Amino acid sequence: MWWIYALLSAFFASLTAIFAKIGVKDVNSDLATAIRTIVILFVAWGIALARGEVKGMAELSKNTWIFLGLSGLATGLSWIFYYKALQMGKVSQVAPVDKLSVALTIILSVIFLKETVSLKAALGAGLIICGTLVLIF
Known part of the structure; x- marks a missing residue:
């Protein structure tokens, strides 16, 4: 079932790139990112409120808050650079160069999370890196 969500994520990420390219045509990229963030804020909180999932906020650990905060900071910086x-x-x-994040995530998961990577995943990451270099140069 996870792969259905992953495919939906990829589909909506591709729409994000198309809509964003059209949207940043006549506006500063930082302002465009701020507008996008407001929309996401309402959508995410709307879903959490509608599903009654905000009750658990009081039970979140300090560690959870710190790492979710860092994740939000990284997301914001990613969006700012992406829109620019x-x-x-x-x-x-x-968009394809941005997906280098997939290969970087695999590498960082080994370094920081001590995850093991299959030969297939390592080969895939290597191909993504090679493809990114082809697109850049």
Whole structure:
């Protein structure tokens, strides 16, 4: 079942790139990111409230707050740089290079989370890195 959500994520991420490229045409990329963030804020909180999932906030540990905060900071920085790249480059180049994050995540999961990576996953990460280099150079 996880793969259905992952495919939906990929589909909506591709729409994000297309809509964002059109949206940043006549606006500063930082302002575009701020607008996008407001929309996401309402959608995410709307879902959490509608499903009654905000009750658990009081029970979150300090560690959870710190790492969710860091994740939010990293997300925000990623979006700022992504929108700037979209504003300056072709979506057909920017979006695939942005997906280098997949290979970087595999590498960082080994370093920081001590996850083991299969040969297939390592090969896939290597191919993503090679493909990214082809797109850049």
